[in-house]
Structure formats: C-alpha cells, structure tokens
Amino acid sequence: xxxxxxQKQQQYDEATKSEAVRLRVEEHWSYPMIMxxxxxxxxxxxxxxxxxxxxxxxxxxxxxxxxxxxxxSLEEENNYLKAQVEYLKKLNPNLHGEGSWISKPGLGxxxx
Numbered sequence: 001x002x003x004x005x006x007q008k009q010q011q012y013d014e015a016t017k018s019e020a021v022r023l024r025v026e027e028h029w030s031y032p033m034i035m036x037x038x039x040x041x042x043x044x045x046x047x048x049x050x051x052x053x054x055x056x057x058x059x060x061x062x063x064x065x066x067x068x069x070x071x072x073s074l075e076e077e078n079n080y081l082k083a084q085v086e087y088l089k090k091l092n093p094n095l096h097g098e099g100s101w102i103s104k105p106g107l108g109x110x111x112x
Contacts, residue, residue, distance in 0.1 A: 010041055017049045017059045024050055 012020075016038055023029040023037070024046060031043035040046060052059060071077035 012040065012045075014059055016040070020046050021049050021053045025053070 020034050020038055020040060023034050024031070029037075031046055034040065034046055035043060049059060071080065
C-alpha cells in the first residue's frame, strides 16, 4: 500500500532486505518475527523481497525514475526496446495472448 499523503515511504538498505529474505527462506521465521527483529513495517514488503530474490532480481526500486540510456546506434536502441517488450510479455503473459481483448479485432473501438 502506498504511503498516505504527507507520509514518507520507509526505505530499507540492502543488508536489511537480504537478512529478511534469509530469515524467511533459510531459517523459516514468521513474518511478524522478522518484522519485529528488523523493524520492518509490512509483511507484504518482505514477501516482495523474497519473490525478487527467488526470481533472480535485485532489490533496486526504479519506481518514479526515468533511466536515461544512450545508444551508439538505432539498431542497439531497437534491440534494447525489443528486450524490454519481451520482458513485459513474460511478466504479463495474458496481456496480448490469444483471447485477450487487445488481440480481438473490433473490440475497444466505437462503431459508427
């Protein structure tokens, strides 16, 4: 859940995140135990960290930031963008798949 207006979202360092994941995965601690020991406010946050670690992702959070990347050629930029699209398709396999409202002709358009 995002912070309420006027509240600042709690930021945790890499060591805290790694320890929370270790305690959950290796030591099988409960969420409340981890939250109390490390001062973490949300068990949902711990779940997200565990899931990221299991998916081989880093803990970096790029929400709200634009990453400016420079390319040496249009081909390099095109390959980068294609890789991003494939990654998003992997995250949301049903978004453009068969049966999706996007793939059905005529849906979403007004008929005149």
